[in-house]
Amino acid sequence: MKQGIHPDSYRLVAFKDMSNDHVFITRSCVNTKETIEIDGVTYPVMKMEISNTSHPFYTGKMKLVDTAGRVDKFYSRYKKK
Numbered sequence: 890m891k892q893g894i895h896p897d898s899y900r901l902v903a904f905k906d907m908s909n910d911h912v913f914i915t916r917s918c919v920n921t922k923e924t925i926e927i928d929g930v931t932y933p934v935m936k937m938e939i940s941n942t943s944h945p946f947y948t949g950k951m952k953l954v955d956t957a958g959r960v961d962k963f964y965s966r967y968k969k970k
Contacts, residue, residue, distance in 0.1 A: 903932040906940040913940075 895918070902917040903925050912925070914932060921933035 901932055903927060903934045904940065905934055905936050906942055907936050907938055909942055911940060911942040 898918045898920075899916060900918070901914055902919055902921065903912050903914050904917075905912045905925065912927065912934075914927070917935070919933075919935050921935050923934050923936075924931050925934040926932075
């Protein structure tokens with residue numbers, strides 16, 4: 890790794906897909922407030938709504954992900970009159 894180009898907070902972070910509880914660990918400098926313990930090691934955790942294990946493109950299954958009622962708001966706005 891080249892010296893002096895990464896932030897000081899560059900560390901191992903666990904990313905957790907909340908739709909299927911899949912967790913993967915990678916390096917990141919994302920700010921987190923929560924931690925998770927995996928195999929006896931504590932990592933900062935970043936919660937995600939969707940990842941490659943739950944995205945319709947990778948799974949081949951259609952899944953509707955609605956955050957804060959945006960889909961319902963869209964349907965009510967553009968419903969047939």
